[in-house]
Amino acid sequence: MSLAPAAIERSVNNAVARTRGEPGPLLEILHAVQNDLGCIPPESVALIAAALNLSRAEVHGVVSFYHHFRDHPAGEHTIQLCRAEACQSMQGDALADFAKRRLQLGFGETRKDGKVTLEAVYCLGNCACAPSAMIDGQLRGRVDAQALAECADAWGVPS
Amino acid sequence: MSARALVTVFVPGDAGAVSLGANAVADVLARECRRREIPIRLVRNGSRGLYWLEPLVEVVTAAGRVAYGPVRASDVPALLDAGFLEGRPHALLLGDIENHEWLRNQQRVTAARIGVVDPSDIDDYIAHGGYAGLQAALAMPPIEIVRTVIGSGLRGRGGAAFPSGTKWQTVFEQVAAQKYVACNADEGDSGTFADRMLMEGDPFALIEGMTIAGLAVGATQGYIYLRVEYPHAARALARALHVARERGYLGKNLRDSGRDFDIAVRLGAGAYICGEETSMLESLQGRRGEVRVRPPLPAVKGLFGEPTLVHNVVTLATIPVILARGATAYRELGAGQSRGTVLLQLGGNVKQGGLVELAFGLTVRQLVYGYGGGTASGRPVRAVQVGGPLGAYLPESELDTPLEYEALSARSALLGHAGVVVFDDTVDMARMARFALEFCAIESCGKCAPCRIGSARGVELLDRIIAKQGNGDANVALLAELCDTMQNGSLCGLGGLTPFPVRSALKHFPEDFR
Numbered sequence: 032m033s034l035a036p037a038a039i040e041r042s043v044n045n046a047v048a049r050t051r052g053e054p055g056p057l058l059e060i061l062h063a064v065q066n067d068l069g070c071i072p073p074e075s076v077a078l079i080a081a082a083l084n085l086s087r088a089e090v091h092g093v094v095s096f097y098h099h100f101r102d103h104p105a106g107e108h109t110i111q112l113c114r115a116e117a118c119q120s121m122q123g124d125a126l127a128d129f130a131k132r133r134l135q136l137g138f139g140e141t142r143k144d145g146k147v148t149l150e151a152v153y154c155l156g157n158c159a160c161a162p163s164a165m166i167d168g169q170l171r172g173r174v175d176a177q178a179l180a181e182c183a184d185a186w187g188v189p190s
Numbered sequence: 191m192s193a194r195a196l197v198t199v200f201v202p203g204d205a206g207a208v209s210l211g212a213n214a215v216a217d218v219l220a221r222e223c224r225r226r227e228i229p230i231r232l233v234r235n236g237s238r239g240l241y242w243l244e245p246l247v248e249v250v251t252a253a254g255r256v257a258y259g260p261v262r263a264s265d266v267p268a269l270l271d272a273g274f275l276e277g278r279p280h281a282l283l284l285g286d287i288e289n290h291e292w293l294r295n296q297q298r299v300t301a302a303r304i305g306v307v308d309p310s311d312i313d314d315y316i317a318h319g320g321y322a323g324l325q326a327a328l329a330m331p332p333i334e335i336v337r338t339v340i341g342s343g344l345r346g347r348g349g350a351a352f353p354s355g356t357k358w359q360t361v362f363e364q365v366a367a368q369k370y371v372a373c374n375a376d377e378g379d380s381g382t383f384a385d386r387m388l389m390e391g392d393p394f395a396l397i398e399g400m401t402i403a404g405l406a407v408g409a410t411q412g413y414i415y416l417r418v419e420y421p422h423a424a425r426a427l428a429r430a431l432h433v434a435r436e437r438g439y440l441g442k443n444l445r446d447s448g449r450d451f452d453i454a455v456r457l458g459a460g461a462y463i464c465g466e467e468t469s470m471l472e473s474l475q476g477r478r479g480e481v482r483v484r485p486p487l488p489a490v491k492g493l494f495g496e497p498t499l500v501h502n503v504v505t506l507a508t509i510p511v512i513l514a515r516g517a518t519a520y521r522e523l524g525a526g527q528s529r530g531t532v533l534l535q536l537g538g539n540v541k542q543g544g545l546v547e548l549a550f551g552l553t554v555r556q557l558v559y560g561y562g563g564g565t566a567s568g569r570p571v572r573a574v575q576v577g578g579p580l581g582a583y584l585p586e587s588e589l590d591t592p593l594e595y596e597a598l599s600a601r602s603a604l605l606g607h608a609g610v611v612v613f614d615d616t617v618d619m620a621r622m623a624r625f626a627l628e629f630c631a632i633e634s635c636g637k638c639a640p641c642r643i644g645s646a647r648g649v650e651l652l653d654r655i656i657a658k659q660g661n662g663d664a665n666v667a668l669l670a671e672l673c674d675t676m677q678n679g680s681l682c683g684l685g686g687l688t689p690f691p692v693r694s695a696l697k698h699f700p701e702d703f704r
Contacts, residue, residue: 159543
């Protein structure tokens with residue numbers, strides 16, 4: 032799916048206008064664009080750079096520095112599985128293996144049918160309820176294979 | 191049926207409780223009560239910090255608050271049938287939660303209001319002692335506020351444990367047209383969640399602490415750098431900031447003091463390194479979160495090149511109570527160079543995880559077995575990691591170490607942000623050492639070679655050790671040397687402290703590396 036140039040331009044302009052007068056607004060703008068478009072489209076980089084009087088390299092450097100920003104949209108559904116120590120201590124490795132197998136995905140990948148994106152995150156601040164995952168933006172604690180399988184089934188991911 | 195009085199029910203809106211179904215509990219409760227024509231006032235409080243009992247629902251009865259938990263949405267009809275709104279018995283009845291053995295002996299100072307108050311209600315905050323600190327501060331000349339913080343013995347709770355008052359003094363002494371207070375809410379250490387609980391459960395404490403800091407050092411603008419992984423905290427802060435502004439606790443001429451202070455929230459974007467203060471300041475300015483060399487210290491040249499007071503959430507949220515009760519009252523808690531209370535966060539493979547606030551001095555063993563009840567899996571404890579991904583792994587033989595700065599550093603360990611993660615005997619410590627280096631490689635900002643390259647080489651080395659390729663002893667010796675280079679040659683704590691978990695694993699669990 033590619034985004035219309037007009038939509039990208041509108042999104043960037045809105046974000047720039049909303050943060051006008053604020054010092055160092057680049058991260059704010061990137062958040063706004065990604066919330067709006069689901070990603071930071073590569074075409075938006077030059078527009079953002081021009082609006083902030085930065086070089087494209089500077090904007091690209093910021094986009095690529097932060098794990099949160101993506102240059103293409105995620106799938107319909109996103110599972111962010113915590114891979115940090117507290118979740119590892121609760122059989123997080125086995126859960127990660129299950130997720131990869133069931134979704135037929137590696138971390139950082141989106142299924143070809145566009146249904147699911149699987150991502151590794153490092154700590155969701157829910158370490159007393161490990162293992163944790165953020166599933167479509169909802170934090171879930173004490174996640175097990177069954178919970179992930181139920182999501183995959185509900186989303187129609189072929190097993 | 192006679193007309194009933196409005197019953198107040200607390201169902202936590204804390205992210206951890208929500209992750210275990212608290213929203214569904216609240217929804218079903220509201221629906222069932224509507225259907226049964228029972229008027230209730232539903233409050234979404236923070237978590238008391240007993241996570242194995244979440245969602246923990248409290249009902250206000252004539253005899254006080256009565257707790258039930260862990261409550262699932264499907265339990266709600268039966269609870270109502272049993273008369274839980276009057277505090278009647280049910281299998282999930284816990285009674286007065288403050289009498290629970292987990293909470294009874296805690297010393298909740300910074301976390302006193304979490305789980306108790308409605309985090310969106312400023313009047314509830316004030317009724318529970320909130321804004322007494324600000325009131326005291328407004329009656330003092332700024333230097334007196336600074337002296338109070340110095341006198342309290344408070345040290346930065348974010349991990350570095352630097353004496354807070356010294357920082358305040360430095361920023362106070364700077365002459366500049368604009369100064370800032372920057373709150374580091376990029377709580378990225380695995381095993382830690384106290385900042386999150388505070389922001390969600392008692393956001394006004396952070397706001398008040400930052401306001402007092404602004405008055406003391408002469409800053410008019412504060413920023414909260416919040417990690418993007420904390421959407422619940424972002425909503426709680428936005429609500430509280432709005433209310434504080436409306437009620438004149440923030441903004442121009444706050445509380446008719448003639449002083450200005452306001453706070454803006456800035457979201458991070460998933461970079462662990464931005465918990466390092468210079469990296470955070472770069473990120474707040476919309477740049478790559480690359481670490482920079484100190485000096486100049488942020489207190490002298492920080493955000494936008496201006497003097498900036500940087501503290502983490504727990505530190506700032508502790509300021510109001512210090513101002514309200516005085517430096518001595520706070521200082522009297524704790525021992526040695528570790529004064530006041532510490533917010534210990536117990537997680538991982540533990541039966542009873544959550545938040546324990548006590549004056550410094552509790553041992554790891556008391557925390558893990560006394561509060562935690564041992565492992566969740568029921569297997570023996572093999573290792574306990576204290577202080578997040580840059581903290582050391584302690585073996586069973588070192589669990590009597592007190593959780594305080596000096597005692598831990600004497601054992602080549604650190605308290606960090608006071609996260610404590612328990613592992614059972616299925617853990618492979620060579621894999622955990624590898625993970626420490628892998629995490630460093632993923633999260634390195636790339637500015638200095640020891641961290642950027644050392645971490646990647648370290649992962650390769652551990653892969654060889656784990657696969658038993660080449661000369662094992664030589665590989666382990668090389669790993670130790672690599673740790674030396676990273677520890678002594680890195681620009682900041684990420685590269686400099688990653689050797690702590692690696693070395694502790696090597697030292698205490700050598701059998702896993704053979």
